Amino acid sequence: MRPTNTRDPQYYHRVVDCQWACPAHTNVPEYIRLIADGRYTESYMLNRKSNVFPGILGRTCDRPCEPACRRVRVEDEPVAICRLKRVAADLRDDVRDLLPTAPAVKNGKRVALIGAGPASLTVANDLMPLGYEVVIYEALSKPGGLMRTNIPSFRLPVNVLEEEMDYILDMGVEVHYNHRVESLKAMLDQDEFDAVFIGTGAPKGKELNIPGRQEADANIHIGIEWLEAIHFGHIDSIGERVLVIGVGNTAMDCCRSSKRLGGTDIKVMARKDRPYFKASPWELEDAEDEQIEILVNHSPQKFVVEDGKLAGMVFDIVEWNENEKGRLVSTKLDEVFIPADDVVLAIGQDNAFPWIERDIGIEFGEWDMPVVDRATFMTTREGVFVGGDAAWGPENIIWAVEHGHQAAISIHNYCQGTPVSERPAYGMNLISTKMGIHEWRYSNDYDPVDRTEMRYVELEKRLSDMKIEAELGFDLKETAREVERCLNCDVQTDFTANLCIECDACVDVCPVLCLTITHNGEEDDLRQRLMAPAENLDQALYVSEDLPQTKRVMVKDEDLCVHCGLCAERCPTAAWDMVEFDLLTPYAGQESWTSPALAGSTTSP
């Protein structure tokens, strides 16, 4: 293998599993260390730089970082990354003086954002400080998109949501509420804007067209519309017996909301078995904690109407097996009638763009979705951009934020006459953490403690009021315990081959057999010849330059390194050092971080 180029920022970035998995590349280990130091405000601001809504996300994020966490591979349970984010948000001081501001003198460019969800808000956040005049059109009376209308208050208190949106809107964003854009053509024809961003989400709840649907309509609710109606106070009760159809995260919010609106017997009806559930494990846990029953392998057959009113549903009881093509197919075993007063449909969302004319240069492709460039977020019409759930279907808040950042870069380029394909490069800082012979600027001692459990408001109280936040958050003791579980994956083992005397000390001391000194070879072969076979192909192998004495190479399998620093402590020549890696992520209006000579990759991984 060729020597690894650790001067490409993406090499060390990939080692920081959580940061690599985070769509917005939040610097997780650094924010956790700041929390450990009691520097909550700095931790909050570091979060905000990449994910914009730390308070909101610290409660609701989909957490792609957690399954990726190194701790899962080393032990089992990830660091409670998301809950620690909430600690930073809850304990921060007033940050208003630290927030970006918009300059008084504008740059003369006007940008329209359609929809006031997290995607549009992020675009506004990035463009306002650069002097853009940002105008948002929102169909509803308040901002936030699904964060407001669909995520129930018992998961995300409204004041938390509003405070963080205000940080952006208060920069002077012009917002037109109750203004649904009905024709994109009309807007473009007016020629008022230099660029337009579409952040309208995936607003249509999926239907379940089976017999009885029309007749029972009064007691059948489309999940996302129903949650919105609850949010705006149009609905405040439900029947005692509720069936929620579907087992994704929307279903979890629907069943838990039902429980708070007076439902007593609530069943979530899943077509498949547990391993196929779409809901996040923690949301399932929370629902079951609230005494909600989940029935598996029940496929809806029909709604049953008696005396003109919904009486319940008939389900096929099915069994799933793989066919020859490896696809799951169901076989009906039986059927069952389950009585119900109300049914909530939570089986997915669709996009809908009836307000975008098909003859204005915006090409539509599969599923009647606009064709959007994956890197630039531009449609086939120059100057029109799409992001968030509107781009490629329902995702989550953190993806909407990252889309917003990338679209803002494109919009800025576009307005300044730079090709949108010219993306500013990522950069990095590497700073040694060495403090003394065997002392480091981070806590390198490994804490074998289990993940800290979340505590909740006592059940009866929690269910009595829609607005009571269910999770209590970590207290200081729990925080202190959990921060130590982080393995500081951003503190990198950085190697200088010409210093190595091949004493083997690092190889011998490594607790997880990461290091090997051996003869170089092809990757497949090398992976088998290490202290332990490197079988996780998602994780990189580091290969050094030839070592001075024997011309062998130092190889590191990044997979299980716990960043304990013992290799560097036992190295007599400081060939290994523990250096803190700080990914410099480019945002709109920023020059590339590195000179072209040092430049690594320019695209977001």
Place this chain on the structure above:
Amino acid sequence: MSYITKPVARHPKMPRNALGLTPRDYEGTMSTLCAGCGHDSVTAALIQAIFELDVEPHRLVKLSGIGCSSKTPTYFVRDAHGFNSVHGRMPSIAAGANAANRDLLYVGISGDGDSLSIGLGQFCHAIRRNVNMLYVLENNGVYGLTKGQFSASADIGSTSKAGVANRQGPIDPVNLALSLGATFVARSFSGDKAQLVPILKAGFRHNGFAFVDVISPCVTFNDHKGSTKSYAHTREHMHEVIETDFVPLRAEIKTSYAEGTARAVTMHDGSVVKLRKVDDTYDPTDRGAVLDYLGEVATRGEISTGLLYLEESGEDMHGFENTVDTPLVELPHETLCPGSSALAELQKEWV
């Protein structure tokens, strides 16, 4: 010195031996030696060898004298027995322990100062007695623990860190062991585990005194240019005379050798040591020829390594002394201590 303990996290694919233990179960406390000391690599090689031999930790006895090298028993097999003796006196302790319980596995760790200066006499007599043990001499050419004075193994002309050349001739422990009649004599290098681990395993299985001289650089006081015991010098001048392969009892012999180049020696427990001669005139069972050969290599300024001499038929200390087969601890009290009447009876022989 590292302040943290080694993380308990382990590689899930770490191998397990017949006892279900991993190499990490054979570790000791964190080393307090200088970072990069050759002795730590020898410790790692010992852990590997002991792990591969499926040794039950409580069946192992670790003995040592004084020196950086002699500190190392603390760093492996924390559940074994151990005794850290006075400087240079480990061989006596080993002989005594072995006399009392012949069923345990003995490993002595010493240094060139410990064995070739203050403990030279002890070392020689342990060879003469053929105490059944593995004796590892971690040879760095200096007294590391006392800040790097030349030891008795320092070569003429080898310089100290300050640049002063040594002028007294060295004692070569391999030569000495051979001339005293040792039945298992090897030399290796801390930086070459592929060679060292099989030699250590064979040494553990040898019936009698198994001597292994390991060049183990002192990274702090003797790893500079001008030193003949540095990593760089050793790598450059190592001359592997014989390649050793250890095949445990009941395992299949996989490697095949060209005719005449290899020799298999069956150890007393039935395991097999395969010796592949790099130079086909070499005979690892002809003591006189081995001494001549090594002398020639040494005059060229090269360092012979490998399992240089092996004789598996000799009698050990228990054989010479015609001792009881059972470890003393397992003898019934009446047999071990038959009382004053038995003593009086015995004494009649001499009056």
